[in-house]
Amino acid sequence: MLNIVIFGKPGSGKGTQASLVKDNYDLVHVSTGDVFRKNTSQGTELGKVAVQFMSKGELVPDEITISMLKEEIKSFMPCNGFIFDGFPRTILQAESLDDLLKSMELKIDLVVALDVDNKKLIERLLKRGKTSGRSDDQSEEKINKRLEEYDNKTKPLINFYKIQEKFISINGVGEFNEVTNRLISTIDSKI
Ligand code: B4P
Numbered sequence: 160m161l162n163i164v165i166f167g168k169p170g171s172g173k174g175t176q177a178s179l180v181k182d183n184y185d186l187v188h189v190s191t192g193d194v195f196r197k198n199t200s201q202g203t204e205l206g207k208v209a210v211q212f213m214s215k216g217e218l219v220p221d222e223i224t225i226s227m228l229k230e231e232i233k234s235f236m237p238c239n240g241f242i243f244d245g246f247p248r249t250i251l252q253a254e255s256l257d258d259l260l261k262s263m264e265l266k267i268d269l270v271v272a273l274d275v276d277n278k279k280l281i282e283r284l285l286k287r288g289k290t291s292g293r294s295d296d297q298s299e300e301k302i303n304k305r306l307e308e309y310d311n312k313t314k315p316l317i318n319f320y321k322i323q324e325k326f327i328s329i330n331g332v333g334e335f336n337e338v339t340n341r342l343i344s345t346i347d348s349k350i
Contacts, residue, residue, distance in 0.1 A: 160265055161186065161240035161350060164247070165342075166316070167273035169305040170280040170287075171331050172338060176273065177244035179339045180346070187235045190244040191224060194231060196293075214294040216304030218248055218312060225255045232259065243267075248313045253320075269349050270320040271342060273331030277306060 161184055165173045174190055181188040195213060198206030205227060212219045228246055235241070247253035260266050275283075281302050288296030295301050320326035327349065329341050 160238075162243070162260065162265060162267050162269075163241070163346065164243045164267055164270040164320075165273065166270050166320075166326075167331060168275065168277070168280055168309050169302065170284040171273040171275045172335075173244045173273060175335065176331075176338060176342055177242045179335070180342055181242050183343055184242075184346070185239045186242040187238050187240070188242050188244060189228070189231055189235075189246065191219075191228060191246040191248075192244075194227060195219060216295050216301040216308065218308050221249055221251045221255075224248075225252055228252075228256070229259055236263070247316060250315055250319060253316055267320075267325060269346065270316075270326045271345055272317070272326065272328040273338065273342075274328050275331040279332060280306070 163184075163186070165177045167173050174192065177188050177190065180186075192213075195206065195209040199210045199213070200206070205223065208223060209219045218224075224246070232241065243256075247256050257267065281299060284296045284302050285299065287293070295305065317326060327345060329338075329345050331338055333341075
């Protein structure tokens with residue numbers, strides 16, 4: 160089994176690239192953002208709670224995110240592995256993911272970060288906001304809040320995975336297929 164985390168700031172292309180590389184390795188793509196948005200559009204209880212945080216650019220609380228993610232993972236077992244996009248986003252989430260995988264005799268093999276500067280991220284997200292209807296893409300203020308959440312809660316994961324010698328960062332700027340090729344050659348060189 161191969162388990163990969165695609166890591167990066169909001170708008171760095173985690174979702175875009177995860178969906179482009181998953182078939183290459185026959186992995187299940189798990190996106191916490193997509194699961195929350197699906198629940199929101201279906202009006203479920205989980206969706207009603209999640210949207211309150213997402214619409215402000217804040218992270219959804221750990222206890223909600225972790226239990227939702229555990230159910231997702233279990234629902235796809237058995238499989239060849241996962242590509243996690245947007246999860247983990249806090250140390251507690253990373254520890255919970257490790258515990259869950261360990262209980263199934265599995266582990267995270269590699270964490271690949273997409274490196275993109277804040278100016279480009281803001282441009283990308285505002286551009287998407289014109290057509291996506293996503294409330295969290297609608298203003299620079301909300302995007303800055305997401306970047307702040309990243310700095311405070313998600314950035315510490317870099318060290319968490321560096322200590323485990325699983326972290327690698329690649330340039331996330333360029334044409335979609337250029338970034339995909341970089342990502343695939345990085346994964347291939349590490350597995
Ligand atoms: P997510 O849905 O995970 O999304 P994201 O961080 O906004 O973007 P991503 O990096 O996936 O970028 P994308 O490929 O879409 O999170 C949204 C919210 O959900 C969070 O703020 C939080 O509230 C909540 N949430 C999710 N997971 C959570 C968790 N674990 N814990 C707590 N809360 C959680 O790309 C962005 C845009 O850039 C697209 O328009 C794309 O087309 C464009 N783009 C991508 N690559 C490009 C390239 N190479 N060149 C030009 N444009 C590019």
